[in-house]
Amino acid sequence: LIARLHYAAAAAYFRQKHYDTGRMLKNAGLIKEFPPLMPLSVSLRVIHRRDVLAGAGAAAALALLTGGAKRAAAEDVAPRTQAFKDAYAALVRDATPTRELISLDLPEYAENGNGVSFMLAVESPMTESDHVKALHLLSTANPQPVVATYRFTPACGRAQVTGRMRLASTQDVIAVAELSDGRFVIGERTVSVSIGGCDT
């Protein structure tokens, strides 16, 4: 059983590395196509500890070679549209949202922008005097920036919502919550999109 677990962990590790490496190579301009062919299964009969270590070493060396990959990835992010800026300004008006309490659970890489699962949560006791009134989900680069607005009541008990969104391109996804005391809080997450959701 332990050997099987090791096998599964190593396979998952190599698959993820392959994916990250492909992205780095594309960002560095070394390959045109991404994602490259991904192995769906890795067949290894015996995994020796030294092999796993060697694999990790090679991956680390490659990461060093393409050291600019993180920065390159940041440049892939689509600029924020005027429509987004207008929608955001209309939402928060003269308030200054603070970066706290919100968590956005979204994938770092989305293969298909037509359906990207998300889970948004705001830390709140959800009492009459202290609760989340609304949670707005915004896209910074879709044609329409306001993806959804969720309205909660203290009866919810927890300010959390799950759904699936469209993402036209690699971009930042923003969640803004309105609290019962009038404050706004904000959270954001960058999602890399391989195939954009068509004309979302």
Next chain:
Amino acid sequence: LPEHVKAGDLIEVKTLVTHVMETGNRRDAQGRLVPRKIIHTFTAKFSGQEIFSAKLGSGIAANPYIAFFMRVPGPGEFELTWIDDTGETAVERVPLVLG
């Protein structure tokens, strides 16, 4: 809905509806814009009281999945409503049985 629910429990209500969620940005083979058809409103009431609602836009994927939470006040009935741009309305009533 989860099973074996007691009053006071925090439960997750998971909803799924079949709908195209046509964005209005897409063109057909002849180059004409396909008119927007979006479920713009979802409302969840429990025993007549509004618990949770959502305004959805074209950035929500087809066949909208919405999951939210509720602190169970006691037995009752959910009334879930979806309304789209054409005025089509779907109402689903689901009793919540305790025990």
